[in-house]
Structure formats: structure tokens, C-alpha cells
Amino acid sequence: MHVLIIGAAGMIGRKLAGAIAGSGKLGAVSVDRLTLADAITPEAPAGYSGEVSRLARDVSDPLTAPQLLAGRPDVIIHLAAIVSGEAEQDFDKGYRINLDGTRHLFDAVRQLSQSEGYCPRLVFASSIAVFGTPMPDMIDDIFLTAPMTSYGTQKAIGELLLQDYTRRGFFDGLAIRLPTICIRPGLPNKAASGFFSGILREPLAGKQALLPVPDTVRHWHASPRAAVAFLTRAATMDLGPVGHRRVLNMPGLSATVAEQIEALRRIAGDKAVALIRHEPDPGIMRIVANWPSGFTAERALELGFRAESSFDEIIRIHIEDEMGGQL
């Protein structure tokens, strides 16, 4: 199988490429060819014996998608996006990358579908940012999309296009709405959600972290490992049981910041917790107040998607995957 990952230099893209390279497989299927694309040249994943192409391309250029599809990948995993904060600051860039880029990709697949019957699996990473207030504590699978950011708008439009193109038979698509990924390794990106990871990642590494919101804030989380598993399942599962509604709320863990901090205390002690400094940021508080606190994720659970069930588990995954298993 030939897998194309667009957005392969991002955190999730790197982990997914690494998982494929390490096992030689996506789920149960052997992967003999990997095309990795991003705005910058993605790193070569370690230990892969198949053929790898690494491409630096601008997805908002209409010429990019046909190049990415030149090897007719069987599976396309589309992760490339300008994150919420940046899409909010730069209106044009957000629409150019997140909407036009997605549409160029879908249309390039459509051209090949119409000219030669090409019909790849296409997985689109969507987001819980498609939802907006007022919303229930636990959002069900039939709740309206009413985004309150340009990023959420662009993701919701991508979902609609994916479903129409799938219905038309141009590709076999599935959009999955990822929870906030926690604990993100490395440096903060421009996402307003960065602190959810920062208040754990930094203290685990012995560093100070800022908490810009009250600890009563409840949000929806899954680990990077869960995200890779979601994408893998979405890319390889039988989509028959999904039916024509090709957008799924992924499972996750609904937790307050206080619950995050108590899990940190259990695993790394009071000393780690003492490194969190509460410094209210009204801008971030305003953004976060519009975010979902939880999902029933019934359809995804029925289809076998699984996330973590405690923040202790999420922290342990970070220690295993990012810290060599040791505090």
C-alpha cells in the first residue's frame, strides 16, 4: 500500500509516519511506499525499508495536489492546516491553506476519479472547533456545527466537501474530529489550547508553566498515541458501517484543569504541581469559554475508536513516548 500524509512535518504527522516506518504497516496492512508532504520538507522517519518521497509543497497552490497524487496513493491522510490562532490572526492565509488547500486536494482526486476511476481512501483531520456555544456538556452525534473561529469554519466546510465528494464516488472519505491533543510534545505552537499540554509537559520536565484559565475549565482530550490510532483506524477500517454521514466525533477524556493537575500530582508529586503558575489571560479565557467540554462519541465508540480513560494514562503515555519512560 502507498500512503500519502499531507502535513507530515506536524506533530501528529511525524508520529503517524514514525509508526508506519517502525512497523512497516498501517494497521494490519503493509505499506511499501510513503509520500510525506508539508510546507517544509518532512524528516525521513527512522527504520523504514520501503520507498519514501519527501516533498516541500504549498497546498494552496493548485499545482501541488496533482504532484502529490502522481504515485496514486491508496490512502491519503490530510492533516495540513493553519492552526486556530494563526487562522484567526491571518484571515487570508487561513482560508487559503485550510479551505482552498483542501478543495484543491479534493478536486485533484476528483479529476483522477473521473479520468481513470481512481478512488483512494481519504482521511481528513477535522476538529471539535466546528462547534460553538451554546452547547450541552456532552455533545451528541447530531448536534449542529456552529463554529466560532475561522479555523472551525474552514474545518466544517472541509467536512461538507468530503461528504459530498464521497457521496459522488470521487473518493472514499472519512472526517474525524480530533479532541485537543494532550500532551503535545516539544514547543508550544500558536494554538490557544497550548496550555492544556504546557501545564503538564513543562512541570514533568522540571520547568515552570503558565495556566491562563481557572482550573474549573473542562475540556476534551486524547493523547498523541490515541490520535495516531484514530487516523490508522480511519484509514484502514471498513467504511460500510459508517454509512453516508462521514464525519465522526472521536472519543476522548472529558476533564477539568483541576483533574489534570491532580493526575500530575499523583504521578510527579507536589513539586511538579508547584511549577504551575496561575496567570489569568482574558483573551485565552474568552476563546476557551467557547470550546466543548465533552462528547458522547457514540458512533465512533460503536465503530471501535478508543481513547484514554484517565489523565494518569495520558501522562504515562507522554512519559513513555517522549521521556524515555523516566521522569
Place this chain on the structure above:
Amino acid sequence: MHVLIIGAAGMIGRKLAGAIAGSGKLGAVSVDRLTLADAITPEAPAGYSGEVSRLARDVSDPLTAPQLLAGRPDVIIHLAAIVSGEAEQDFDKGYRINLDGTRHLFDAVRQLSQSEGYCPRLVFASSIAVFGTPMPDMIDDIFLTAPMTSYGTQKAIGELLLQDYTRRGFFDGLAIRLPTICIRPGLPNKAASGFFSGILREPLAGKQALLPVPDTVRHWHASPRAAVAFLTRAATMDLGPVGHRRVLNMPGLSATVAEQIEALRRIAGDKAVALIRHEPDPGIMRIVANWPSGFTAERALELGFRAESSFDEIIRIHIEDEMGGQL
């Protein structure tokens, strides 16, 4: 006030322009200038003393919207669309007119908003085609959009863009999801919903009509007169109470085909009903099976939008407005 109607040569556009021309007003506000645009030159509405510009333009051409906005209309009513049947048959044309055309318009307003603080009211005619099965008998105001046609997809995307552009302050937008308009005067268009009007309009005129679905089919209707009133209210009401969710399901009448026919019998007798010939059309039955049967329309009702409460009323409106008041 200067009003721009895009799609002014269509049935609703003509009626709206005619209502403005007749009264010199949109709602309670005097209209001294009217710009009417469509793919073909719209007719001049009778009896108008203000300034009228009539333009034949292709909305999918990026140069069109800046021309339409040259006179800085205070109110923009965007009705232009390829109908559902045609958008389904011609994928490219549907996306070009219904999605790209709408986006060009929104972006042209945005440019003027950013360069000179222009901020018109913008009313977008959306559709109940944004919904898809499975759905409840009465759809509430927080039910997901899951269109099953390209037309519905394009309308749902227009709604998302309208809300994001409104949130950003580029214009003051409201999208209204119109029920199926019944009784459509004149000749059938390419919409699969044409028979809902045909089985009343044709017998009222002494002509035969075909009914392609079982008479148990339940659907959601409002008269052309109600549609003009919806657009007028949307264009002139205070949008403060609407809040940030700028999409409203319009009220309507939930009725079966059998109920339509019984209303026809009460008003025009058995002779009229005898002109309806049942000729099942599996293609149309398949499309109609995916359509909504009713809406709670709670928010719109609270905001003062009103539709008809019986099919007798809908038929009488047709007789008054289209047949000179006489059968």
C-alpha cells in the same frame, strides 16, 4: 435605502423586486435605489419611481461582485443559485455558481469593509436541503446539517461563510432556510420538488398534473408571499436578538400530499382533483425520501417570522396573486 437583489430574475427575486417597486419600501424603510442582477437581465418592476439598475452578470466571475457593489447597497439579498436538480447533474456548474459565486460576493464585501468600513446587511437564501436522513419528523434548531445533494452542501457552506464573515464584522449577515415554495407560478424549473406546486397549479388552471410520489409524502411548505415576507424581515429587522448563530430555519406548513389534494378539493372541487394523475417516478421518490418533513422553527417564530397555517390559505394566495383572484 439602496437594495441589491442578486438572482432578481428568479421567481422569488421578481416577486421581491415587485413588492419593493409597488410600495417604494422594503418593510418600513423607503427604497430610493434598486440594483437587480441575474444571469439574464431582470425585468424592470412596474410602478417604481426610484432609480433602477438592471444587470446581466455571471456571479461566478470574480469581477462581477465588485461591479454589483459599486453603488454600495445598504442591503444585499443573495438569491442566485443553480437549483438542486441542475447542481446534481452538473457538478462543476453547481460549485461554480453556488459556492464560488457566493464566496466572490462575500469577499468583495469584505474588501470594501476592510478598505472603507462598508458593512451592509446581507441576506442569504439558504435551503432545507442542508439536512439529510436520518432526521426527526420535526427538525429543531440545533440539528446537524448533513446534506445529501451538492446543492445542499453548497448552501450549508454558504451559511458557514456568512457566519464567519459576520463574526469578523465584514457584513451583517443572516441566512434563512426557506421551505419548499408552494405554489410556484409559471413553468416548472429543474427542481425535483416541482410536483408539490404542479399538482395544485395545473389543476387550478384546468390542466393535468403528474404526481410522481405516494400521497403519504410529508413535506415543508410556504407560499411565495411568505418567502417575500421572510426576506423582507431578514433584510430590515434588528439582528441583535439573533445573536451569533446567523442561520434560521424559516417557519412553514408541514403537510402530506394527501392534505394538499384535500385542500385543492375544498377550493376547486373534485373536477380539479381528477386532473392529478399518479405516475410513480422512482428517481424523484428516492430524492424526496431524503427531504425533511417539518421543523419546529422556534427561533424564527420567536423573532416574528410567520408562514401559512393551512394549504387552503396557500392555494388562496396563489389564486389572489397569480390568477387575479378568480378560478
